[in-house]
Amino acid sequence: MKRPEPIQIVKQRRDAALAALIEGVPYIQFMGIGFERRGDELTGIMHYDDKLIGNMMLPALHGGATAAFLEVTATITLSWAMMWDDLERGDLQDLTPETLPRLPKTIDFTVDYLRAGLPRDAYARARINRKGRRYASVHVEGWQDNRERLYAQATGHFLMPTRPTAGNG
Amino acid sequence: MRAICGQCQPLPRADVRRIHDPMNTTADKADRVRAFMEALPHCKALGLEMTEIGEGRAVMQMPYNPALVGDPATGVIAGGAVSALMDSCGGAAVMCHPKALASTATLDLRIDYMRGATPGQVITARAVCHHITRSVAFVRAEAFDEDPTAPVAVANGAFTVEMPS
Numbered sequence: 001m002k003r004p005e006p007i008q009i010v011k012q013r014r015d016a017a018l019a020a021l022i023e024g025v026p027y028i029q030f031m032g033i034g035f036e037r038r039g040d041e042l043t044g045i046m047h048y049d050d051k052l053i054g055n056m057m058l059p060a061l062h063g064g065a066t067a068a069f070l071e072v073t074a075t076i077t078l079s080w081a082m083m084w085d086d087l088e089r090g091d092l093q094d095l096t097p098e099t100l101p102r103l104p105k106t107i108d109f110t111v112d113y114l115r116a117g118l119p120r121d122a123y124a125r126a127r128i129n130r131k132g133r134r135y136a137s138v139h140v141e142g143w144q145d146n147r148e149r150l151y152a153q154a155t156g157h158f159l160m161p162t163r164p165t166a167g168n169g
Numbered sequence: 170m171r172a173i174c175g176q177c178q179p180l181p182r183a184d185v186r187r188i189h190d191p192m193n194t195t196a197d198k199a200d201r202v203r204a205f206m207e208a209l210p211h212c213k214a215l216g217l218e219m220t221e222i223g224e225g226r227a228v229m230q231m232p233y234n235p236a237l238v239g240d241p242a243t244g245v246i247a248g249g250a251v252s253a254l255m256d257s258c259g260g261a262a263v264m265c266h267p268k269a270l271a272s273t274a275t276l277d278l279r280i281d282y283m284r285g286a287t288p289g290q291v292i293t294a295r296a297v298c299h300h301i302t303r304s305v306a307f308v309r310a311e312a313f314d315e316d317p318t319a320p321v322a323v324a325n326g327a328f329t330v331e332m333p334s
Contacts, residue, residue, distance in 0.1 A: 026239075027239045051214035064211060067256060067278065109279070
């Protein structure tokens with residue numbers, strides 16, 4: 001049996017691939033969204049900034065910023081799941097924004113606003129309910145201080161990118 | 170007061186009364202809605218501009234900005250930015266409805282993305298508050314790039330309505 005790779009090598013490869021995926025998208029930088037990884041599980045973090053405010057009296061996050069955060073989390077989680085097997089096999093090396101797989105396209109996205117978004121960091125995790133060759137269905141939960149008290153949730157359908165190296169997978 | 174998740178700040182009481190004063194003109198209310206929609210930090214960050222506002226209707230524009238690109242391979246604007254535009258425009262349509270008080274919040278918003286907006290073009294959203302009850306306002310919205318024949322996205326939403334006190 002092949003010896004397992006040293007943990008630093010595995011972590012470095014996974015973190016570099018995730019960073020390449022995130023850094024390639026200007027809008028993710030604009031919104032101040034980052035991702036934390038535990039194995040293959042991703043948690044999206046929208047770092048608080050005054051420019052995310054949509055209600056100055058409360059104050060509260062803009063509903064559109066929350067929708068965008070949940071959609072980014074869904075898209076990145078889906079891309080990450082798509083890349084994972086190739087990444088683990090060592091097929092994806094030296095990823096740059098130019099050599100990354102194409103992102104899935106959103107077909108529709110429905111956001112359910114449960115409570116006001118407070119002026120602080122927000123977190124989100126996506127669950128892929130179905131991932132086929134062409135379509136995927138993803139549910140996302142967003143929370144702030146308390147994981148059990150969601151402030152928003154969303155469901156979306158996505159069109160999967162066509163894979164250029166179909167014979168490889 | 171229930172949670173407000175959307176985009177509109179409540180007006181001071183005196184302003185609310187002025188808006189709902191039947192002696193006041195619709196144009197006056199429209200001006201107020203326009204002024205504070207455009208003052209919201211997230212709307213400013215996206216460069217949103219309100220080009221039309223009337224009774225239960227609003228039109229808002231988002232200029233092309235490379236910082237808002239969601240697909241680096243094509244230069245297409247992120248769906249999230251289009252969502253924020255549609256949500257803002259929907260909220261404005263509710264606020265300027267004759268039966269609504271100034272404040273509103275999004276309860277639910279569904280967006281269908283028909284096609285990517287052409288890179289470099291302005292995106293224009295048109296929202297209509299087509300039905301309103303004492304508690305809920307129903308909104309339809311469409312977003313276009315510079316091709317007016319096919320929408321980039323359409324949306325349906327439900328918004329809260331503040332009860333007169």
